[in-house]
Amino acid sequence: MHSFKARLTAGFIFLSALLSGCSLIAPQTYALKEKRPPDLPARVELTEVPFYPQDDYYCGPSSLAMAVTAAGVKVTPEDLVDQVYLPGRKGSLQVEMLAAARRRGLIAYELAPKVEDLLRELAAGTPAIVLENYGPFKWFPVWHYSVVVGYDLNRLEVIRRSGKRPRLPTPLPVFEKIWRAEDYWALLVLPPERVPVSATETRYAAAVVALEQSGHLKNAFIAYNALLKRWPTSLGGQMGRGNAAYALRDLDTAEAAFRQATQDHPDAAPAFNNLANVLAERNKLNDALAAAEKAVALGGPMLATTEATLEEIKQKIAAAHAEEALRAEQNPPITPAVLAPAPAEIQPAAPVAKPKSKAKKKKAAPPA
Amino acid sequence: MKLLSKLISQLLILSMVVLPFSTQAGMIGTDQVVANATAEANRDKVRDFVSRTDVQKQFETLGLTTANAAERVNAMTQDEINRIAGKIDTLPAGADSSAGWWIAGIIVVAVIIWYFWK
Numbered sequence: 001m002h003s004f005k006a007r008l009t010a011g012f013i014f015l016s017a018l019l020s021g022c023s024l025i026a027p028q029t030y031a032l033k034e035k036r037p038p039d040l041p042a043r044v045e046l047t048e049v050p051f052y053p054q055d056d057y058y059c060g061p062s063s064l065a066m067a068v069t070a071a072g073v074k075v076t077p078e079d080l081v082d083q084v085y086l087p088g089r090k091g092s093l094q095v096e097m098l099a100a101a102r103r104r105g106l107i108a109y110e111l112a113p114k115v116e117d118l119l120r121e122l123a124a125g126t127p128a129i130v131l132e133n134y135g136p137f138k139w140f141p142v143w144h145y146s147v148v149v150g151y152d153l154n155r156l157e158v159i160r161r162s163g164k165r166p167r168l169p170t171p172l173p174v175f176e177k178i179w180r181a182e183d184y185w186a187l188l189v190l191p192p193e194r195v196p197v198s199a200t201e202t203r204y205a206a207a208v209v210a211l212e213q214s215g216h217l218k219n220a221f222i223a224y225n226a227l228l229k230r231w232p233t234s235l236g237g238q239m240g241r242g243n244a245a246y247a248l249r250d251l252d253t254a255e256a257a258f259r260q261a262t263q264d265h266p267d268a269a270p271a272f273n274n275l276a277n278v279l280a281e282r283n284k285l286n287d288a289l290a291a292a293e294k295a296v297a298l299g300g301p302m303l304a305t306t307e308a309t310l311e312e313i314k315q316k317i318a319a320a321h322a323e324e325a326l327r328a329e330q331n332p333p334i335t336p337a338v339l340a341p342a343p344a345e346i347q348p349a350a351p352v353a354k355p356k357s358k359a360k361k362k363k364a365a366p367p368a
Numbered sequence: 369m370k371l372l373s374k375l376i377s378q379l380l381i382l383s384m385v386v387l388p389f390s391t392q393a394g395m396i397g398t399d400q401v402v403a404n405a406t407a408e409a410n411r412d413k414v415r416d417f418v419s420r421t422d423v424q425k426q427f428e429t430l431g432l433t434t435a436n437a438a439e440r441v442n443a444m445t446q447d448e449i450n451r452i453a454g455k456i457d458t459l460p461a462g463a464d465s466s467a468g469w470w471i472a473g474i475i476v477v478a479v480i481i482w483y484f485w486k
Binding site: 063083088141202 | 394397398399401427432448451456459
């Protein structure tokens with residue numbers, strides 16, 4: 001009986017500690033309470049975030065549907081069941097939530113594990129999907145996704161859309177306790193033009209790369225532009241902008257982006273390699289050769305690719321020379337009548353000679 | 369027939385091992401320059417391939433159709449695949465069923481009773 005009393009007391013201490021935001025159970029809430037960042041608004045609520053009530057086990061699809069719709073792409077939880085719900089687990093995995101957001105052409109950004117960052121994103125107008133664990137024991141986890149749509153620092157609470165409840169104020173220490181159990185995992189779903197206020201360059205760039213790889217090139221291009229607005233000399237941003245533009249067949253923009261990358265990062269072999277490829281495709285062969293040679297000279301882990309690029313450009317130049325020689329030889333005797341059916345064949349070769357002379361002039365400047 | 373399938377599988381293994389190393393000229397992907405992903409640059413492509421099929425198979429045993437599983441695996445980055453490969457049974461799967469709450473409640477009650485009787 002004595003031990004029961006002792007345990008009961010311990011339980012009360014634990015509860016009161018939890019509710020008062022003790023540094024052990026909710027360290028970040030405690031820190032926030034001690035020293036509130038002056039630029040953080042005291043109260044935020046994103047009432048425009050829609051609410052989709054959750055059917056059994058479907059908190060993944062409903063949370064995601066709320067965040068995706070808030071980001072501007074209308075979906076219902078039913079639309080997402082086939083993309084995130086895993087019947088054998090009766091739930092949804094975190095990585096699938098990321099992947100499904102990207103499948104709608106949106107950026108999926110995993111927040112840094114900080115309460116303050118979460119509040120800052122809310123203040124900037126972005127709701128967050130959070131993974132919580134209500135489990136009473138480590139060996140009995142009860143996982144749940146909900147959407148945080150607001151907070152009130154004076155009342156020390158967050159406002160969530162959870163399960164069947166469209167507005168559930170939760171004491172911040174309690175929220176931190178169940179959120180901390182899953183390493184403070186939070187997901188932002190964003191339209192491509194919007195960079196999270198708390199984002200870091202590498203984390204955000206990785207999120208955009210994933211969107212680019214998912215095939216949403218236009219949105220990835222927009223996101224790379226947004227990235228460059230925030231971090232103007234980001235190598236990932238410049239390369240991504242160039243690669244997305246290249247894949248969209250906007251060679252002008254691609255060339256400009258890679259050229260900028262080579263200027264801001266003169267030791268980045270991939271930038272020279274990609275510039276060389278675009279230039280070669282646009283038949284600026286001499287410029288392409290110079291860029292490819294530079295890429296190879298810089299070495300690095302992509303050396304095999306840069307060497308192959310250089311080799312290909314050399315072959316292209318040799319072929320162009322041979323064609324030119326052949327044409328020079330054949331041109332005089334060819335009569336206009338013979339030439340008539342052939343222009344389609346000759347046309348691609350024709351620009352080779354011209355831009356090359358131009359290219360030579362341009363090339364004279366950079367190596368000097 | 370057996371010989372033929374053996375031959376084919378050996379050819380497949382060979383191509384899996386050899387193909388990733390035949391470097392092609394061309395564009396270098398953005399993933400190769402983003403710091404988060406540079407570790408991936410030198411990663412073993414065979415292992416990547418294996419973990420992808422692994423995850424897909426596990427998805428199928430967890431109740432997805434082959435087509436759906438393939439589609440979902442394709443939607444993930446290699447980084448994400450590596451995060452879940454071999455751990456799909458134990459990773460957090462947000463669900464919050466009312467059944468789960470009942471079980472949690474029963475366990476809590478059981479623990480309290482256990483404390484009381486001890």
